[in-house]
Amino acid sequence: MEKNNDHHKASHGGSDGAATEKWEEVSTGIRTAETMLRLAPVGLCVAALVIMLKDSEANEFGSISYSNLSAFRYLVHANGICAGYSLLSAAIAAMPGSSSTMPRVWTFFCLDQILTYVVLAAGVVSTEVLYLAYNGDNAITWSDACSSYGSFCHKATASVIITFVVVCFYVVLSLISSYKLFTRFDPPAIVDSTKNVEVAVFGS
Template sequence: MSYLGLGVSPGTVPVYHGTKLKVLDRRVRITELVLRCVSLGLGAVAIVLVVTDSQVKEFFSFQKKAKFTDMKALVFLVVANGLTVGYSLIQGLRCVVSMIRGNVLFNKPFAWLIFSGDQVMAYVTVAAVVAALQSGVLGRTGQAELQWMKVCNMYGKFCNQMGEGIASAFVVSLSMVVLSCISAFSLFRLYGTNKNKYAGW
């Protein structure tokens, strides 16, 4: 007797069929690898867009150059994405090796390490995007109560490129959130009834 890929043992304990489990494992691994590559690629794009973003405006007899270091939130965004790129590269290589060998040691301590790393990177990237987005909104809309000018009216090109960088970083943060869910799934399945079947994950 089976239902949605589940079998029922004589002791009424649900067990996964081997074929179904292998298909699930492969799909999860491919999804993880794709998301690692997305985080790596778009993280690098976000860094390039933000770091190379600058615009010079002339006010009367002097010039003022806007650059990403003028906004601490953008500096934080660059650092966060730099960490994400390095982390995604390492984890991406692990995924490739896992798929090639088909059986990589994935014990509980190692699973906890990956889970913790993904959680930290997810929180860091989300925090960086939120901080940069808030700064960008203030730059575009200003704050009349505090007499803050709409900086983007003067530095339109700078703000547009900054927005592109934040958009790329936003996709990276979403990818890291999904990856943290995948690593949580991979970790806690080790504590399930069929943990011995997952030892090769």
């Protein structure tokens, strides 16, 4: 009888060990995928930033540069911040167990959300400026500018398109960080002093 119990414990322990090893392999795969997703925007942000920084044109009508338009300056700054954050967050995400604690998971969640909206806003306002540059505004007799500054508009368009690709990556990262936060940790609870029971905040 004792041998049977020992055999059962051994087999149970073996299955637990196998399950743990399998979970570690899955966790490593998820960590690698997240690290690559966080690294991808670095090159894209730098590309969008450099294209916009070099975007200027001069002809018989005058000269124009990205620095003349606040929307394009904002796009440059947003992409610079995004590139730095992406590199730093990828380095942290690559460390084993680096994102397992609640403060770090919350930090990733909040910063991913913030960066998503920052880069999205940069793309949207720049798109609006480009629309006016290509089409003008008949209501105020403002003619299009891209017919005279075609090269400038083409480079700006390329930078904006790359910025929207970055937005797509950050939407995915925001979903991942949200999933990791809300599936790994229980909602915070508050104590009802009148009934002396804990009530989950999300259910109240």
